[in-house]
Amino acid sequence: MNCIVIDDEATARVIISQLCSNVPSLNVLEDFPNAMQAIKYLNQNEVDLIFLDIHMPDFTGFDFIDTLKNPPKIILTTSDPNFAIQAFEYDCIVDYLVKPVSQERFDKAILKAEAKQVTPVKTDSNTDKAETTSGNHLYVNIDRRLIKIDIPSIYLVEAKGDYIQVKTEDKNYTVHSTLKKIEDKLPDDLFLKVHRSYIINIKKIIDIEDNSVLIKKDVIPVSRSNRPELMKRLNLL
């Protein structure tokens, strides 16, 4: 089985790779310190099995699985046994290894993985589940929960690869979606796309220079083509 390892801890990646090296049927193709890099890899490559850490900064293992339309077999590796119940809500998860992992326990997990039939596929970069709107609120899907965001509190949305970062007065959210999708959900009278990677809340603008706007502490570039619309929207003296 071709596999990859995703864990933000280098020590854990080396240990899992070592455990794999003792199993002839396993071939470790790559390892990744975060889920984002793995998603990019999976957009181009197929794997049979993923060793996945749950507890990673910014993007948990469950967030990662939720981005995969038809995930391959996954073995979770974690220091936290409390996620076991949640883990088995996913058909793709074949086992749950609590660190530190012994070779004996690892081998059992591989036997389970070999016995389970799951079709490996690439990631679905068009997953249509990131956000829904209701009235003055937007719901974003994070870690299998729909989080409610007050739309007027959003001051900036930034595109980051296959993700967007939604910045609000209180908190920032990283969501698997596109700028186009959220642009369609946000009210035109309040929000404006000023650059291919940025949508701003025009009521939150502090100042404007030639080709940039200041919102909170963020300096956002304004493309030449979008500047006339921005100027038209402002209440200029």
Add this chain to the structure above:
Amino acid sequence: MEQPNQTYIDSLSGGDEAFKQKLIDIIKKEYPEEKQVYFDNYNAKNFKLAADNVHKLKHKISILGLEKSYDVAVAYETNLLEGSIDQKEEFEAILNAITIYLEDL
């Protein structure tokens, strides 16, 4: 106090000295960084982030065979998430014991 050991590392390496040294080198590099991030977050009173750091340090604690210390780390992580600093001293004594142990490796 419980002392770090290489029982798990020896078992994992199966006599492969090159792998064992590679793993120890990575731990020696990664551990001080993780410890520093923990102290930075703790000192800034970012207890949620400090709890995340404790979570990550738990793996190093378990790799070094510190079973009772691991339980202390689990409890301290929970305490931090609840805004309590109970067991801070015990946890930081474990970090110190690991630091001394790694320096001698």
